[in-house]
Amino acid sequence: MEMKELFDLALKAAEGSYSPYSGFPVGAALLCKDGSVVTGANIENRSYGLANCAERTAIFAAVANGKREFTALAVATPKSDYPVAPCGACRQVISEFAAPDMPVVFGPSWDNRVDTTCAGIYPYDSLHELAKN
Ligand code: THU
Numbered sequence: 001m002e003m004k005e006l007f008d009l010a011l012k013a014a015e016g017s018y019s020p021y022s023g024f025p026v027g028a029a030l031l032c033k034d035g036s037v038v039t040g041a042n043i044e045n046r047s048y049g050l051a052n053c054a055e056r057t058a059i060f061a062a063v064a065n066g067k068r069e070f071t072a073l074a075v076a077t078p079k080s081d082y083p084v085a086p087c088g089a090c091r092q093v094i095s096e097f098a099a100p101d102m103p104v105v106f107g108p109s110w111d112n113r114v115d116t117t118c119a120g121i122y123p124y125d126s127l128h129e130l131a132k133n
Pocket of ligand 1: 019022024025026041042043044051052053054055075084085086087090
């Protein structure tokens with residue numbers, strides 16, 4: 001699948017955002033090794049700290065459904081005027097399941113995006129040796 005197609009699915013996924021507190025919808029689309037795509041959106045709460053980002057929504061949904069290997073991630077922030085990168089918590093979660101060279105694209109639109117990788121957004125990643133299975 002082309003990255004543009006994956007990005008378009010992330011934009012579409014942002015329509016599922018529940019973000020009445022920030023007014024900032026985010027969509028994520030995760031390309032799985034089996035060729036399927038799992039999407040997610042940010043889901044907020046009136047207890048503000050409980051917001052779950054689009055990236056983690058997508059990754060948790062995928063992993064909960066038996067998919068643990070991913071080949072690309074697209075994140076769409078349609079209401080930002082510059083490419084908003086995944087937050088620190090999401091970078092750690094992405095790195096749990098993604099290879100360092102996995103392509104990551106983020107931005108408000110295809111024409112205003114950053115093309116990078118898992119290692120690009122999360123350098124000095126460590127402690128993978130703690131995984132037991
Ligand atoms: N958010 C995401 O879902 N992903 C990001 O990469 C950045 C931030 C959400 C969290 C919160 O619902 C809103 O955007 C504002 O921070």
